[in-house]
Amino acid sequence: MWARPSRHRNARSMKDTITALLETxxxxxxxDGTLPAESHPAIRIDATRDREHGDYATNLAMTLxxxxxxxxxxxxxxxxxxxxxxxxxxxxxxxxxxxxxxxxDTGSAAEVLMTIIDAGDSYGHSDxxxxxxxxxxFVSANPTGPLHVGHGRGAAIGDTLCRLLEATGHRVTRExxxxxxxxxxxxxxxxxxxxxxxxxxSDPSWPADGYRGDYIRDVAESYMRGETVVADDRRVTAxxxxxxxxxxxxxxxxxxxxxxxxxxxxxGVGFDVYFLESSLYQQGKVEAxxxxxIEGGHTYEADGALWLRTxxxxxxxxxxxxxxxxxxxxxxxxxxxxxxxxxxxxxxVINEQGADHHSTVTRVRAGLQALDAGIPEGYPDYVLHQxxxxxxxxxEVKLSKRAGSYVTLRDLIEEVGRDATRYFLxxxxxxxxxxxxxxxxxxxxxxxxxxxxxxxxxxxxSVMARAERDGHPFxxxxxxxxxxxLAEPRERDLITRLQLFPETVARAALxxxxxxxxxxxxxxxxEFHGCYNAVRVMVDDDALRNARLALGLAVxxxxxxxxxxxxxxxxxxx
RNA sequence: GCGCCCAUAGCUCAACCGGAUAGAGCAACGGCCUUCUAAGCCGUAGGUUGCAGGUUCAAGUCCUGCUGGGCGUACCA
Numbered sequence: 001m002w003a004r005p006s007r008h009r010n011a012r013s014m015k016d017t018i019t020a021l022l023e024t025x026x027x028x029x030x031x032d033g034t035l036p037a038e039s040h041p042a043i044r045i046d047a048t049r050d051r052e053h054g055d056y057a058t059n060l061a062m063t064l065x066x067x068x069x070x071x072x073x074x075x076x077x078x079x080x081x082x083x084x085x086x087x088x089x090x091x092x093x094x095x096x097x098x099x100x101x102x103x104x105d106t107g108s109a110a111e112v113l114m115t116i117i118d119a120g121d122s123y124g125h126s127d128x129x130x131x132x133x134x135x136x137x138f139v140s141a142n143p144t145g146p147l148h149v150g151h152g153r154g155a156a157i158g159d160t161l162c163r164l165l166e167a168t169g170h171r172v173t174r175e176x177x178x179x180x181x182x183x184x185x186x187x188x189x190x191x192x193x194x195x196x197x198x199x200x201x202s203d204p205s206w207p208a209d210g211y212r213g214d215y216i217r218d219v220a221e222s223y224m225r226g227e228t229v230v231a232d233d234r235r236v237t238a239x240x241x242x243x244x245x246x247x248x249x250x251x252x253x254x255x256x257x258x259x260x261x262x263x264x265x266x267x268g269v270g271f272d273v274y275f276l277e278s279s280l281y282q283q284g285k286v287e288a289x290x291x292x293x294i295e296g297g298h299t300y301e302a303d304g305a306l307w308l309r310t311x312x313x314x315x316x317x318x319x320x321x322x323x324x325x326x327x328x329x330x331x332x333x334x335x336x337x338x339x340x341x342x343x344x345x346x347x348x349v350i351n352e353q354g355a356d357h358h359s360t361v362t363r364v365r366a367g368l369q370a371l372d373a374g375i376p377e378g379y380p381d382y383v384l385h386q387x388x389x390x391x392x393x394x395x396e397v398k399l400s401k402r403a404g405s406y407v408t409l410r411d412l413i414e415e416v417g418r419d420a421t422r423y424f425l426x427x428x429x430x431x432x433x434x435x436x437x438x439x440x441x442x443x444x445x446x447x448x449x450x451x452x453x454x455x456x457x458x459x460x461x462s463v464m465a466r467a468e469r470d471g472h473p474f475x476x477x478x479x480x481x482x483x484x485x486l487a488e489p490r491e492r493d494l495i496t497r498l499q500l501f502p503e504t505v506a507r508a509a510l511x512x513x514x515x516x517x518x519x520x521x522x523x524x525x526x527e528f529h530g531c532y533n534a535v536r537v538m539v540d541d542d543a544l545r546n547a548r549l550a551l552g553l554a555v556x557x558x559x560x561x562x563x564x565x566x567x568x569x570x571x572x573x574x
Numbered sequence: 575g576c577g578c579c580c581a582u583a584g585c586u587c588a589a590c591c592g593g594a595u596a597g598a599g600c601a602a603c604g605g606c607c608u609u610c611u612a613a614g615c616c617g618u619a620g621g622u623u624g625c626a627g628g629u630u631c632a633a634g635u636c637c638u639g640c641u642g643g644g645c646g647u648a649c650c651a
Contacts, residue, residue, distance in 0.1 A: 057594085429588095433580065511590095523598085526598070533614065
């Protein structure tokens with residue numbers, strides 16, 4: 001409802017304003033010889049943590065003190081003296097070891113509220129990506145069973161990462177890579193074929209490495225009923241012939257891909273490209289990669305196998321490319337696949353994977369370097385997430401009825417809901433092992449961080465509804481003229497927090513750390529709830545009321561945008 | 575053995591390319607609903623940021639070495 005063209009996307013922020021003032025001061029100090037003329041210091045402005053320190057602070061005097069041959073506080077004095085007059089600042093102080101603290105005029109600080117309201121859904125977006133293409137590969141589960149919690153974490157992190165990249169001006173391709181032809185699929189086929197013949201996992205003749213979950217029976221029954229399954233990337237009708245292994249294989253793969261599609265759809269995650277490992281073989285890309293590696297001179301034969309000297313590129317031991325028996329190891333198609341990504345024009349590629357695959361990072365990168373294809377050394381980027389432990393009543397949950405040996409993503413979505421599942425899985429840094437507490441995620445109470453954030457949004461919607469009902473609809477012009485009335489410390493803190501949103505989005509995208517958005521939203525919600533309880537919005541004073549409505553609307557908008565980045569809904573009432 | 579990740583309040587976790595007094599929630603205790611949603615707020619208590627060094631004006635954050643945990647260390651993926 002507030003979506004409008006993003007003409008305010010590049011509205012000048014308070015930090016930009018202060019940075020410009022400091023640049024002027026720096027030039028003056030260079031001109032009078034206080035600072036060396038050739039220095040080009042990076043100016044860093046931080047929002048302060050403590051209101052005593054003003055709204056913003058810079059450590060510039062401390063970082064320059066050495067090159068200026070002065071004490072930090074002394075240099076700070078010079079800098080402050082050289083700062084041009086500005087109507088947006090009502091005070092500047094030097095504090096502590098040499099910080100320069102800026103106290104911003106209330107009305108000027110609050111102008112960001114109107115920027116937010118005008119920008120609507122695009123507030124927080126930027127064009128720092130310049131429209132450059134980025135490919136994000138995530139989930140990439142083989143179609144051998146339902147997705148598990150780990151895949152869920154990958155889906156939540158990967159998809160949020162994509163949304164962050166889109167919000168910062170990148171063209172994002174979401175890609176899902178899987179193997180429909182390897183040993184795991186052989187085991188799947190044998191398992192379904194066994195079920196088709198009525199053999200159960202407890203039977204001695206059950207395949208040695210077969211999949212034992214109940215879903216195998218579902219696949220077998222569907223196959224024998226001659227059903228048609230439609231996955232996002234394939235469609236197969238079962239032949240219902242218990243002896244046709246190839247037909248069983250094709251059906252089982254399609255069936256389980258479809259199951260995964262359902263899981264992902266329920267999770268709000270979709271893909272642009274499904275990439276088959278088998279296509280690399282069919283199109284000769286694996287062979288071509290091998291030949292290129294051999295030509296590059298980084299290979300040798302030993303023990304009947306063909307090796308790649310990955311130790312030339314930082315690996316701790318060389319790796320087999322072609323086995324003694326003739327087949328290729330998994331790492332070779334991985335290299336061919338990433339060469340293909342590069343050749344498709346993706347100069348930035350991010351792979352989101354479980355950390356249990358971290359040993360592939362060095363190998364894939366080494367293989368790409370050995371190709372001598374001009375691919376940069378750190379290519380591709382990796383985001384590796386650590387294990388997820390699921391608990392209920394303080395006890396680890398290991399089993400699911402459908403999958404048998406692990407907790408499925410669908411179990412979680414059905415039990416705690418999509419919003420809570422997504423939020424929980426994305427709210428922690430990927431590098432940290434996390435515990436998914438089912439009781440907490442289910443609880444419809446103040447314990448639950450998801451509701452805490454959503455409630456802030458719903459609460460403000462309720463206030464707006466009240467304003468309409470009372471015949472006091474929001475008056476943007478009156479609000480704009482009354483922004484200087486937002487002088488309560490809590491209101492000032494909220495304004496500062498809101499202004500931080502775009503750079504938080506940009507930083508989260510750049511660092512590939514989607515959890516930063518969740519952290520931000522918790523802080524924003526906390527400040528909003530505190531302000532709500534302390535400062536009444538619906539007051540009789542028209543100017544004050546509308547200024548506060550503007551603040552509330554801006555909070556609501558940022559809450560909405562932030563939750564959207566996480567793929568979590570922003571309910572209007574709860 | 576080697577490689578990667580982690581270690582912050584009793585518990586689950588934050589901490590913005592190193593910044594000022596390390597922050598939330600839960601659990602404990604005490605308050606706030608005849609006024610905009612109490613899925614909320616306010617207050618009290620809780621810390622040698624695993625240990626030992628180093629770099630820096632400044633270290634939870636960077637470096638080195640330990641300790642403890644997770645993952646990996648296949649001619650499996």
